[in-house]
Amino acid sequence: MNNVIVLPLLIPLVTAVILIFCSKYVRVQRWISVVSVILNLLVALFIVNQVNNEGIQTLHMGGWLPPYGIVFVADMLAALLVLTTLIVAAACLFYSFRSIGEEREKHYFYAFFQFLLAGVIGSFLTGDLFNLFVCFEVMLIASYALIVLGGTKRQLRETLKYMLINIISSTLFVAAVAYLYGTVGTLNMAHLSLRVAEVQQDGILSVIGLLFLIVFALKAGLFLFFWLPGSYSAPPAAVTALFGALLTKVGLYAIIRTFTLIFHHDTGGIHAVIGWMAAATMILGSLGAVAYKDLGRILNYNIIISVGFIAFGIASASSDSLNGAVFYLMHDMIAKALLFILGGIIIASAGANKLSDMGGLMKRHPLVGWMFFIVALALVGIPPLSGFLGKVLIVRGGLSEGHYWLTGLALASSLAVLYSLIKVFMGAFWGESPGHTESQPVRIHRTAYVAAIGLTVMVIVLGVGSEWIYSYTSQAGAVLSDPSLYINAVLKE
Numbered sequence: 001m002n003n004v005i006v007l008p009l010l011i012p013l014v015t016a017v018i019l020i021f022c023s024k025y026v027r028v029q030r031w032i033s034v035v036s037v038i039l040n041l042l043v044a045l046f047i048v049n050q051v052n053n054e055g056i057q058t059l060h061m062g063g064w065l066p067p068y069g070i071v072f073v074a075d076m077l078a079a080l081l082v083l084t085t086l087i088v089a090a091a092c093l094f095y096s097f098r099s100i101g102e103e104r105e106k107h108y109f110y111a112f113f114q115f116l117l118a119g120v121i122g123s124f125l126t127g128d129l130f131n132l133f134v135c136f137e138v139m140l141i142a143s144y145a146l147i148v149l150g151g152t153k154r155q156l157r158e159t160l161k162y163m164l165i166n167i168i169s170s171t172l173f174v175a176a177v178a179y180l181y182g183t184v185g186t187l188n189m190a191h192l193s194l195r196v197a198e199v200q201q202d203g204i205l206s207v208i209g210l211l212f213l214i215v216f217a218l219k220a221g222l223f224l225f226f227w228l229p230g231s232y233s234a235p236p237a238a239v240t241a242l243f244g245a246l247l248t249k250v251g252l253y254a255i256i257r258t259f260t261l262i263f264h265h266d267t268g269g270i271h272a273v274i275g276w277m278a279a280a281t282m283i284l285g286s287l288g289a290v291a292y293k294d295l296g297r298i299l300n301y302n303i304i305i306s307v308g309f310i311a312f313g314i315a316s317a318s319s320d321s322l323n324g325a326v327f328y329l330m331h332d333m334i335a336k337a338l339l340f341i342l343g344g345i346i347i348a349s350a351g352a353n354k355l356s357d358m359g360g361l362m363k364r365h366p367l368v369g370w371m372f373f374i375v376a377l378a379l380v381g382i383p384p385l386s387g388f389l390g391k392v393l394i395v396r397g398g399l400s401e402g403h404y405w406l407t408g409l410a411l412a413s414s415l416a417v418l419y420s421l422i423k424v425f426m427g428a429f430w431g432e433s434p435g436h437t438e439s440q441p442v443r444i445h446r447t448a449y450v451a452a453i454g455l456t457v458m459v460i461v462l463g464v465g466s467e468w469i470y471s472y473t474s475q476a477g478a479v480l481s482d483p484s485l486y487i488n489a490v491l492k493e
Contacts, residue, residue: 026102032110076475223284278311278314279406324397
């Protein structure tokens with residue numbers, strides 16, 4: 001057992017409780033939040049190194065051995081996603097200073113920020129389906145507060161819609177967990193894999209698997225993404241950057257873990273459904289990204305395209321595509337956080353949200369312009385940036401499995417990403433600034449540049465150092481391809 005793997009969950013929980021009592025002291029909240037995230041980042045690096053050297057790490061809470069007790073599991077997939085989450089969190093935290101507004105800071109923004117981190121990290125580390133539900137709820141309750149914080153009419157309207165959708169999906173989640181427990185008598189993920197194999201994955205278990213897919217697809221924005229463009233447009237840019245980078249990825253992680261570990265015995269039907277959902281997501285996301293001329297909407301539909309692309313990798317389920325899905329998941333978390341931070345800077349600098357009301361920003365903010373250009377190329381998959389290797393592996397995996405039309409659609413979606421982001425680049429940074437704006441341009445604080453530059457460096461490092469990073473992501477892919485590695489690590493004691 002390894003007690004260290006509970007620290008990435010424990011640190012933000014303790015920090016959030018402390019911050020509740022410091023709500024009137026904005027500077028104190030900022031310092032506590034920064035120290036907490038940096039400390040957690042160091043712990044996450046230690047865990048990644050430990051998993052690399054010693055293999056999968058487990059913690060049986062209270063000494064109760066599985067399948068009876070609560071278990072936390074840090075395989076390479078979970079460890080890498082926790083590390084990436086904390087890199088994104090650090091950048092979003094720095095960006096939120098001076099951009100979120102002191103009024104929001106005094107109303108527990110940083111406490112909710114930490115609670116959301118606890119929910120996300122707990123979702124990655126838990127080895128139990130019911131605890132996955134609990135961590136989802138912690139994450140979602142914090143996200144409700146972060147969306148509505150500020151109290152504008154638009155935020156209230158979008159929060160109600162966002163809450164309603166997630167309450168429905170959470171109800172379905174509880175029902176699916178209850179049906180699964182009633183059928184096989186356990187909720188430990190490793191033990192579930194053995195039990196599902198014993199009773200064979202057909203009949204009622206196939207229906208339960210589809211129910212889990214619907215639940216996680218709602219949370220990931222996979223095909224059932226109708227709530228996402230409006231809900232993610234309502235909060236401030238710092239919150240949207242955090243949501244765009246993390247929340248849909250938790251749903252994708254749940255799909256990966258569920259259908260490579262628990263329901264992996266009869267993959268044909270479920271994976272075909274995931275493939276069709278991925279295709280619809282990429283098509284509809286591409287149409288939205290190309291059609292809209294509102295910067296926030298364009299960026300939100302780019303989230304949807306990437307969700308569909310990663311789901312394509314999951315549907316192919318080959319060794320290459322799963323390795324690529326892990327690598328691309330890490331890339332997309334960092335790149336989307338950078339994209340939304342830069343989007344927030346652009347909107348604040350231009351004093352407008354529509355591309356027709358922007359222009360000429362390259363003269364005033366050339367660094368922002370070239371960072372936006374770099375992240376656009378990374379999201380398209382241009383070498384040597386971070387998106388290249390993941391896309392190559394997913395495409396190669398799709399071709400090896402004979403998914404030619406889906407592979408072609410995935411490549412076409414990359415062209416839609418390129419068109420939509422270059423449209424933003426040309427509209428916002430080139431030409432002349434229009435004489436009128438929706439609001440007064442805002443001075444950009446240096447902490448926003450620190451966050452953006454840091455993530456831009458990460459996008460470049462992930463690409464240039466992709467061979468080194470792949471030595472880690474391939475370990476995660478090996479566990480996804482061979483569930484016995486995970487099962488033996490959890491149940492061996």
